[in-house]
Amino acid sequence: MKPLLSICICLLLSAQCFAQTGKLKGIVVDNAKSGLPGVNVMIKNTSAGSQTNESGYFEISNINDGDFVLSISSVGFKTKEVRFTIAQNEVDLQTITLYAGDEILREVVIEGERENKFSRSKTAYVSKLPLRDSENTQVYSTITNYLLKSQIITNFDDALKNATGVENLWTSTGRGGDGAGYFSLRGFAIQPKLVNGLPGLTNGTINPANIERIEVLKGPSATLFGNAVSSYGGLINVVTKKPYVGTGGELSYTTGSFGLNQITGDFNTALNKEKNLYFRLNTSYATERSFQDAGFRKSFFVAPSLSYKVNNNLSFSFYGEITQAEQTNPMFLFLNRSAPTDARNIKDLNYNNKLSFTSNDLTLQNPTQNYRVEMDYKLSDTWESQTLISKSATSTKGYYSYLFDYGILGNDTYSRFLNKQNEYTGTSDIQQNFIGDFRLGSLRNRVVIGLDYFSATSTSNGTGYAFYGNVTPEGGANGDNPFTPDEVETTAYPLSTAAVDAVLATQPVSNAKSKFNIYSAYASDVLNLTNNLSVMLGLRLDHFDNVGDVATAADDYNQTTLSPKFGILYQPVIDKVSIFANYQNGFTNVAPALVGNPEDGPQTIKTFRPEQANQIEFGIKTNIIKNRLNATISYYDIRVKDQVISDPASPFNKIQGGEIYSKGFEIELNANPANGLNIRAGYSNNDSKTTRSDNTEILNRRPLDAGSKHTYNAWANYEVPGGKLQGFGIGAGFNGASERFAINYASTGNFMLPAYTVANASLFYQAENYRIGVKLNNAFNKEYYKGWSTIAPQTPRALIANITYSF
Template sequence: MRNFCFLLALLFSVGVVAQTSTISGKIANNQQQALAGVNVVINSQNIGAQTREDGTFLLERVPVGNYKVTVTYLGYKTKELNVEVFNGSNQNLGSIVLYEGNEILNEVIIKSERRNKFSRKQTAYVAKLPLKDLENTQVYSTVTNELLESQVVTNFDDALKNATGVEQLWTSTGRGGDGAGYFSLRGFSVQPQLVNGLPGLTNGTINPANIERIEVLKGPSATLFGNAVSSYGGLINVVTKKPYVGTGGQISYTAGSYGFNQVVADVNSALSEKDNIYFRVNTAYTSQQSFQDAGFSKSFFVAPSLSYKVNNKLSFSFYAEITQAEQTNPMFLFLNRSAPTESQDLNELNYNNKLSFTSNDLTLENPNQNYRFETDYKLSDSWKSQTLLSRSNTSTKGYYTYLIDYGTLGDDTFSRFLSKQNSNTQTTDIQQNFIGDFKLGSLRNRMVIGLDYFTAKETDNSSKFAFYGNVTPEGLSNGDNPLTLDVVEDVFSPLSTSGVDSVLENQPINNATSKYETYSFYVSDVVNITKQLSAMVGVRLDHFNNDGDILVEDDNYDQTTLSPKVGLVYQPIEEQLSVFANYQNGFTNVAPKLVGDPDQGAQTLKTFDPEQANQMEFGVKTNLFTNRLNATISYYDIKVKDRVITDPNSLFNKIQGGEVESRGVEIELNANPIKGLNIRAGYSYNDSETTKSDNLEILNKRPLEAGPESLYHAWANYELTNGKFKGLGFGAGINGASERFAINYVSTGEFILPSYTIANASIYYQAKKYSLSLKLNNAFNKEYYKGWTTISPQTPRTLLAKVAYKF
C-alpha cells in the first residue's frame, strides 16, 4: 500500500510538471550586441529573469496559456511579446532586438531582481541621450531607490550622504529666493534645482517619497543644462517615480525619535489598458520635532503622474509635485566675518547645542508646485522629437530669523535679527529636442539638437530686518543693540508672533520684482569612431537677458556665451572597462559695475564677459563580472577665471582677473560579490584655493564653500535569499568628513569645525506583501557640526521603525 501511494504521488508530480514549460531567447541591441541584465517578465504570473552576459534568458515553470512577455532595459524602448505556451514545450523566441529610446516615458518598474541594487548606470538625463555609463565621458553618482529603502531614508539631506563628494553646507532655511539646502561639490556650492532633467525650484526640502533615484553630475555642466540650475562643481538631478504598466503600490508608516511620523502611499493603476493610459500618485505626510528645546517641521506632499501612449509613434506624459510645508527655520550661529571670534573653537565657545534660540510660534510656510509636460513623437527610425515644458512656483511666508556675531559686545554674543518674509519665485522652461541615432558612412552618431527657453521672476515683499535682542552660546541674553554706540538695555518680550510683530510694524517693506530670461541652442553628438572608441562633442550658445528690478532700467544687461565640451572614451574590454577623459565648461553671467573716480564726474557702467570655469578630467569606469562590480575612479582639475576684481592700478576701475582652482580625486564603488549582498562606498579628496583676487582676506586660502577636503561613506546590506529566514536583512555603514573651515579670513583667523565619523545600522524583514524595518542613525550618539561661515549642530542618535504593505 505504501509503495502504491508513493507511485501515485510520483505520477501526480510528473503530471503537474508536465503542465509547465519554458520560454527562452536572446536579446541584443540594434548593433547586434548582446545585452546583459535585461528584465524579461510575465507580470500576470510573477515570473521573471534577467539576461546573462551573452544576452540569453530562460523563464522556467511557465504554466500552459497565452501570455504577454514584457522586455525592459533602462535606456531602451520597452517591448511586449504575445506568447502561447504549450504543454511541456520550450518556446524559443529567437533573437529579440531592443532599440534605444527615451527612458522618461518608457521606464517600467519590474518586480524581478536586479543584481546590483545600489547601481543604476544608465540614464537618458545626464547626456540628454539614452547612454550607458561606460560610454559617457562625464562622471556622475546615482543614488537608487533601493539604496534609500534599505537605509530607511526619510529626508533628502540623508539621501545625498550616499553621493560621493557631496557634503551638506547647511540645511534648508525656507527663506525667500534661496531657501533650499546648500551642498559642496568639487569645491563649489550647489542647490538641488533639477527634476527629470528640467528646472524644478524649491525654497524648502525635497520630499523623498517620489524619488526613483538621484543623479549627481560632476563638474561644470553648462553645455547641456545652462547655468541657471548648475554650479561649477556640478548639478543635482532628481528622477521621480513614473507610471508603469500594471496595477499595484505600497503604503508605509514610519515612526521615530523626536516625534517623527511619516505616512507614505504609492498607487499605480490603469485608467485605460486599451488606450495605454496609466496613472500613478505618490503622497506623504511628515511631521517632526527638533532634538533642541524648540523647532518642528511638517509637510503634506502629493505627486500625481500620467502617461498616455497614443501609438508606437506618439506619447504624452504629465508629472506634478505639490508641497505644503511649514517649519521653524534652523538657527545657525553666523560667525563674525570681519574680526576674530573671541573663541577659536567649539570647546572655547561653550555652545549648548540643545538650545534652539527660537520659538515654535515663529514659522515659515513654503508652498511649492512643480509641473512638467512631455510629448514624444517618432519622426523616423533614426529621429524622434521631444517637447518639454516645466513650471515652478515656490513661495515663502512667515518669520525668518538669524543670529550673527558682530564682535562688538564681547562674551561671544550673537545678535538676533528677524524679518517677516513674503516672497515668490516663478520659473518657466520650454525645451525642444531632436534626438537621433544614425550612421554617417560607417560611423554611428547619437545626437541631440535642442532649443531651450528659461525665464525666472522673483517678487519680494518682505520686511526689512529688525534687531531683537542678543544671546550667548550657553543661553544668556541681553538687549544691547550692536549697531548703536550707546549701551541701551532694550526689553524684548518672549519670541512670540505678537512680540515680533510689534517690532516689525515700523520696518519698511520691500517692493522688488526682478526677472531674467535665457535663450539657448545646444547640440551634442556621441560618435563611435570604432566599436570600442567613441567621442562626445557638444556646444551651447546661450543668450542671457537680465531685466533686474523691473522698475529700474539701469540694472538691465544681456550677455551671450559659447560653452563647449569634448570627451573621449576607450573600452579596452568592451561593456566592462572604459578609460575616459573630458573637457567641460561652465559659466556665470556678470552684472555691469560702476567705474570711474566719482570726484572727477559721474561714474559709468562697465560691462564684462561671463565668468568661465573649465574642467579637465580623466579616469576609469568598470562594469565587471556581469554587473557585480561597478567602479569609477577619476581625477579632475577645475580652473575658474575672469572673476571681476578691483584693478591693481586703479581703485576706481574693475577688471576680470580673479581665479580659483579646484582639483581632486573621487572613487566610487558599487558591488554585489555574492547573492543578497550589496555594497556601496565612496571617497573624495578636494584641494581648492583662491589663486588670484583683489581681496587679500581670501587670497591663497581655501574657499569656505568648498567644505571638507576629504569625504567618505560606505553602506553594506545583506539579505537572506533562501531558507527559513528568507527576506531577513541587515545593513550597516558610515559617513564621515575631515575638518572644515567655518571661517578662514585674514582678519578673522580660523574657526575649524572638527572631523567626524557617523555609524548607522538597520535590520529588516521582507515578506511578499509586507515589510518591517528598524534603522539606527548616529548609533554612537556622536556630537558633530556642519557649517559655511556658520555653526550648525547635527541630529543626535535617532531610531526609526517602519512598516509597509504592498499590493
C-alpha cells in the first residue's frame, strides 16, 4: 500500500505542478466612462465568474489555459461577449464599455499583453482559419507593424529583409506585367500578390504606409490559395490597417538622404451615433531621388476603409488602396544568357555604379487600384459565412529601357533598347467560405470550405523595342548597332522624350488582349485527435480556363488538377512546444504543344498534366518563457516534376520529365529576453539544382532564381522601460547573403555577385503622443549588388529621420 500511496501522492503533486492557470481582470464602464457596480461577469461553459465592485472592477482567478468567451451582463444594458485566451498569464481586458441598446463594432479578441513585439502568434489569413502558430503545420514569417516602425521602413523591399530566407532578386521596374518586384524563397522566385488573403496586383512598388503586417508563407501553398498568387517557394500576403473602435490617428514626416521626403497620415473615427460604422483613412505622399546621376520616384497613396456591424451576427467591411506613382525604371545590366561575357565578376566589369544610363525625362506612370468587400455572417454558434470580393487594376504608361550584353561588340558593351509602354492588367476574385468550429464526439474540427472564382485580363498597346545606342559599364558610349553590318560611330542618342519619340515613331504598336479564368473549390480541416495531437487535411479542385489571345482560338486550353495538403502536429507542452511535419503541393498549368515530324504530315496538338511541386517538411516551433521566446526550426525538401521537355527518343515529341529539387533548413528567432528589448534573427540554407532537363545549359546547375545559398538577418531594438530615460531607445542589426550566380549556364560559364553583409542602426525617443527617430542604413557604406541574370547596384549609406505625432 505504501508504494501505491506514494505513487498517488506523486501523481497529485505532478498534476498540481503541471496545471497551467491564469487570471483575468478588467473594468466595466458605461457610455459615460463611469464604473458599473454589480455587473455579472461569467466565463461561458464554465462555473467561473464574478461581479464588479463599486468601481466596476472584476477579477477571476485559477482559469485553466485555453480559449474562452466572457459574458458581461447587467440590467438595462446589452449583454456583451468578449473572447480571450489564457496561457499561464494574467490577462487584463482593461476597460469594457456596456451600452444601453448600443453594440460595439466587433468582438474584442484579447491575448494578454505581449512584450514580444516582433512576432504574432495568431492569424486567420495563413490557413483561412483563426489558428495559432503553435497549431499550424505550415511555417510562416510575420513582419509586424512595430518592427516596421522601429526600422523607419519607407519601402517594401526593405521590409522583406526581415523575413527569414527571403532575398530580393529584382526590384520593381514599373514595366507592365512585371509586378511588385521578385524575391527568392526556398529556391524559387515569388512576388507579393496577396492583400488580406485576396489577389492584389501592382506594376510598381507596394506602399508601406497602410501595412499592418506582412505574412510570408513558406513552401508550395496552392491548396488554399491556388497557383495564380503563389509559387513553389511560397507566397507573400500584405495585411492592411483596418478600422477600430474609437477615434484616433497619427501624422508622420520622414526625410533623408537622396532627396527622400514622405508624409503619411492615419485617421480613424465613427461615422454614426450608434458607433457601429467606423471609417479609417491612411494616406501618403513621397518623393525620392536615386543615389545615381539620374532617377527618381514620386507617389501619392490613399487607402480608405469602412467597417459596419449591422448586428451581432452580420458585419460588412470595405478596403481600398489607390496609388498614383511615377518613376524612372531602374537600369539593370542584363548579362548574355547564351554567350560568355568578357567579365566574370564585378571587379572585372569595372562598373561605375553611380551611373544610371537614363534620364529623368524618361519616366513610367503606374496607377494602381485595389478594392475588397467582405461580408461576415454568423450562421450558428459553430458556423459562419464569409463572402469576399476583390478587384484590382494596374497600368503602366511611359518609357521603358534596358541594357543587354549581346556579346557581339565585345569589351562588355551593353546595347540600349527602349519602347513606350501602354499596358493594363485587371483581376476579379470572388470567394465564398464557410468556417466551422465544432465537435464530432470528442474530436474538435476547425473547418473551412470554400469556392473561388478568379479572372485576369491583360491588354498591351505599347510599341516595339528600338535600338538606342550602346554604353560600357565605366561610362563609355557609341552608336554601333550590333544588328546591322555597317559600323556607325556616333553618340547622337540624347535621352530626351522628343528624341526617343522620333525613334519609336517607326516601331509597330501592339494591340493584344489576353484572359484566363480559374474555378476552384477547396476544403481544409484541422482535426484535434487529442489535446496534444492534431492533423490538417486539405484538398483543392482547380479548373484553369485559358482564353489566351481573345482574338485567337488556337491558343485556348483548359486543365483540371487536384492539390492536396496534409500536416501533423504534436504539442508536448500545449501552446509552448510544437513538433510538426507537412506535405504541401503546388502546381503550374502547362500549355499544349505541337508534336510530330513536319515531314510526315501536319503536326498534332499534345496536351499535358499540370506541372507539380511537392514539399515534405518537418520541424519544431516554440513559444516559451511567457511568450518571450518564439523560435521555428524547419527542414524542407521540395521536388518539382512533370516539367515539359523534349523527348530524348524523338526531337519532334515533348514529354513531362523535367525535374528540379530544392532542399534546406531555416531558423527564425523572436525574443524578448528583458523588458524593452526585442530581438529578431533568421538564417536560411538552400540547396537547389535542375536534375533533369533537355536544356543542357542548366542541367545539374543551381537555378538563377534560387538566389544565395545562405541568407541571414538580425535586428535588436531596446527601449528604456522606466526611469528618467524612459522612452529612449536604440536599434541595430544586419542582413546579408553569400555569393550568388547572376549567370550560370554551360556555354556562358558563371558570373558571380559577391557576398555581402549590410549593417543598420537607429536611435529614437518614444513619448505618449509622439516619436522621434533617426536611422542609418548601410552604416559602413558597403558596395553590393543583386540580380537575376542582371546586375543591380544597391543603395549606399543613407541617413533617415522621422517624427510621428499620435492623437
